[in-house]
Amino acid sequence: MIAGRRATVASFVRGRRPRYDELGRRVGRPGLRLAKTTIAATLAYVVADWIGTSTGPVLAPLTALLVVQVTMYQTVTQSVQRVASVLAGVLVAVAVAHFVGLTWWSLAGVVAVSLLLGGLLRLGPHLLELPISAMLVLAVGGAPAVAGSRIYETLIGAAAGALVNVVIAPPLYLQPAGEALGELADRMARFTDALATALRSTWSRADADRWLDDARALGREVALADRNLARAEESTRLNPRAARIRQEQPRLRTALTGLDRTYLAVRELCRALLDRTYFVPAEEQTTAYDDDVRTALAAFLDTVADAVRTVGSYASTTRPVPRDALGLEAHLEELRRRRDRLSTLLLVDPHTDPAAWEQHGALLTAVDRMRVEVEAAARPSERSWRPPVLAERQRETFRRLRRNRRRRSPRPPTSERPEPPPP
Template sequence: MPKTPRAGDGRLARTVRRWRDPVVVQILRSTVAATIAYVVALQLSDVTAPLTAPLTALLVVQVTLYATLTTGIRRVNSVVIGVLIAVGFSSLVGLSWWSLGLIILASLTVGQFVRVGEFVPEVAISAMLVLGVTEVGASAWDRVLETLIGAVVGLTFNFVLAPPVWVDTAGESIEDLARRLRRLLLRDAEQLVTPTPPRLAEQRLHEARQLDDDVADVDAVLRQAEDSLRLNPRVREGLLNRVVLRTGLDTLEICTVVVRVLSRTLADLSRVRAGAPLLPPEPGRALRETLSHVADALVSFAVLVTAQASSSATTAEERLNEQLAAAARSRDRAAGLLLDDVRDDPRGWQLQGALLTEVDRMLAELDLEHRTRRLMEELDRSTRERHERFPRWARLRALLPGGERPRV
């Protein structure tokens, strides 16, 4: 007999998701790394309160291993330079308003000439913090030692405890974007067969324009997922997974632009046919059916892109093929009906043709053959760029068992 879901199961699932949230994980990892750095510095340093070590570990440790490796060195440089500037100032002057301003000016200026990238402000931050706790110039080496301890702990922390892979989080964001697109497209479809005031059509257009912000949010989540796949020892097909997700988001972004253009076309059509349905009954119902199939295909496409299990991917692919075929059939029927209507009433024929063009663009983007071709092109391009950047590493990988597989 199947078990009845309990309320506690839902709370447990929500709790697990909350603890796996990137923000929560970052807080916990930074806290643990900073604490370990402080304990180690207490053992290796003569300073009573070696706060520079946990400060450095806090700045170095990142939510992904790739981010730690790529930004850790620059962070260490910024902290070390800030510490040295602060120690030098502390041996000459005390802490006052003018010395604080001078050290900030010096730190930001020096930060522009050293290789710290976007961490120039952290040079000044480190200098200010160290200036507040440094009393004599003789402690300079102690501060540098604390900085190195914190940097080593921060870098080692992600090697010993490999960060999680955020593919699931990115997949959920991509599917949520597809569902928002679906809802908007279904609302647009209803406008075709009912009288639509221009004000309502403009409101739908505004909602479509806001989807650009949603795409930017998903892109940020996907970038974090891509970083979590790079150089992660638990991931064997990192390049393939990155390309699958990235090309999937690119397709949805193009469809978002098309939906925005379609909403603009409907807004223009609502002004041409003020007080009447945007299309005659028969072509309106046919095109509404087409948009309904396209809306469902958007969600199936997102599920296909984010499916981890082969069975789930196969099911999503079959569903997507069925929905695209149904959309193509209803699109052809709508085109014939619109052509007959244009002969009788040529008002707004440019806008009606634009609707079909926008539908064709989405069908072309969601086509599986087009997606397969795009995947192959992106995989070839990424592999070629990696070989050009790291030729020795590529030759070494080719000698290893399974080295031909994209695993980075």
């Protein structure tokens, strides 16, 4: 009897384990950040109070709260920006207090200079911290003790936030990126399934227009998946646990690129279906494409949906599955066969109906592109990946500085230029 109860309990737990795992993932990520932020703020306060920077050093935990971010790279970036903003604000306030003091016009000058300086330093979300620090220090007459305590507490808070983010499980965000790709593939598959169903029923210009709008709405899902993957890529920077994402990133990025281009092909297909309705008389909208053509196109879209779901399973899994085991090749072969069937039905003499020949060509081009991009989405990547050393903004800054230096560098006169060597 006891053994039977144990078996019942074990079966109950196994049946609900996926739900428990999903609940743990959803609660775990926000819960981990909550714990890290709390520990960082507490640690910053304890250290600042032990050093004795001021009475009730709340600026240290406040800084820790602001700098602890979802990735290690963002935490370090936020720490540097906040320290720079506080330090610059204190220096501005000390200089003004030494020469002028607090007046309405000196306050206006401090705010203006601080904002300009913050823009030059590219302080991002901490831009306003610079004039705030300057005004607070200026309000007490630029006292060295107040200025020093503000700098020390900011340094302590930034260091505590960075330290906690290093010690306590720096997140990689690999799983959310895979889940976002899986959701994108599922959304695209459901769209193509629904479009195939609509093509098998009555068809009109209004239907084609509505499906084109729905296809454009898929762009939001593509952008969401791209943001999740970009966050996973950024989480590798300054992260000692980055090796796993470096291995998985080529597969995820290849899948996202293929799905993104498949989405563009779906839009082209819907646009071609709509354009055809504008080249026939209004009373012939429902027969812009014959029933057998729409049925063949619907069958092609059914296979596209199956193939996209397979790509989603390939991309969203945390354990890579060999492409041969996915059954994708069977879907691709079926796509080729159904594409050939559709091409046969769309044959038309360009001399007899040049508009139909052009529109059918656009439709087949979109169909071909869908087939090619679905295949490319699950293609193994031959390139390894490493996170960029510098941010794109920093690289662009360096490029701009080099270009400006080349423009300013004087060129020797034509007569003084060295002659080229003889051949």
